Amino acid sequence: xxxxxxxxxxxxxxLINKPIGKTSFHLVYQLRKRLGVxxxxxxxxxxxxxxxxMVMLIGRNYTRLSDSFLCNDKEYLARVFLGKSTDTFDCDGxxxxxxxxxxxxSDVKEAIASFQxxxxxxxxxxxxxxxxxxxxxxxxxxxxxxxxxxxxxxxxTELLDYAYPYLDINIKCSKGxxxxxxxxxxxxxxxxxxxLTSLVRTRSGNFLLKDCLDGTLLNEPTADIASHLFSV
Numbered sequence: 600x601x602x603x604x605x606x607x608x609x610x611x612x613x614l615i616n617k618p619i620g621k622t623s624f625h626l627v628y629q630l631r632k633r634l635g636v637x638x639x640x641x642x643x644x645x646x647x648x649x650x651x652x653m654v655m656l657i658g659r660n661y662t663r664l665s666d667s668f669l670c671n672d673k674e675y676l677a678r679v680f681l682g683k684s685t686d687t688f689d690c691d692g693x694x695x696x697x698x699x700x701x702x703x704x705s706d707v708k709e710a711i712a713s714f715q716x717x718x719x720x721x722x723x724x725x726x727x728x729x730x731x732x733x734x735x736x737x738x739x740x741x742x743x744x745x746x747x748x749x750x751x752x753x754x755x756t757e758l759l760d761y762a763y764p765y766l767d768i769n770i771k772c773s774k775g776x777x778x779x780x781x782x783x784x785x786x787x788x789x790x791x792x793x794x795l796t797s798l799v800r801t802r803s804g805n806f807l808l809k810d811c812l813d814g815t816l817l818n819e820p821t822a823d824i825a826s827h828l829f830s831v
Contacts, residue, residue: 623645641653673802684696
């Protein structure tokens with residue numbers, strides 16, 4: 600990878616470890632201010648509660664490549680909270696149901712076996728997916744639930760640790776996979792309900808978390824952000 604020097608026409612790829620509590624759009628907003636570049640995109644959003652790899656595309660020549668980067672597979676570390684389901688399938692939502700049922704390790708392993716290879720996944724209502732030109736989360740906030748068609752995804756799910764109510768898993772998946780839905784569906788299979796309580800994207804295509812710039816540095820006036828851009 601070749602470093603891109605700071606110039607009047609800054610462009611390239613910038614890998615950022617998104618801080619918790621920040622939206623993907625907030626990173627774009629900060630970078631526009633810091634770099635003085637209006638054309639900035641990314642290769643896949645992360646929810647505010649999530650952290651990890653954000654592939655930021657700086658400049659017109661790179662934002663034009665967004666579709667090719669979006670198609671890359673991704674990898675996540677996810678923590679699932681068993682016993683409570685939420686309307687958004689994650690920790691930012693409202694609790695919809697609670698259960699005192701405690702699944703056994705054998706139950707958990709059997710459920711995780713259902714999330715291997717090619718499967719069909721129904722996109723959650725609280726998502727940016729559009730139906731008839733409307734983003735689903737706009738409808739969900741109005742209390743409107745619409746039928747969604749299942750989408751084929753490919754994934755590998757590995758159990759890392761289970762200490763009720765927490766279930767830690769590693770997921771390698773194709774484009775368009777909703778990790779929140781995996782958590783929710785696991786809860787349904789285990790008959791106790793569940794939601795996603797933390798998420799770290801550790802890889803996007805060939806880009807790794809260890810190579811990312813700490814996103815909190817975008818708030819540091821003296822940080823040389825442009826020097827971390829590279830071209831491919």
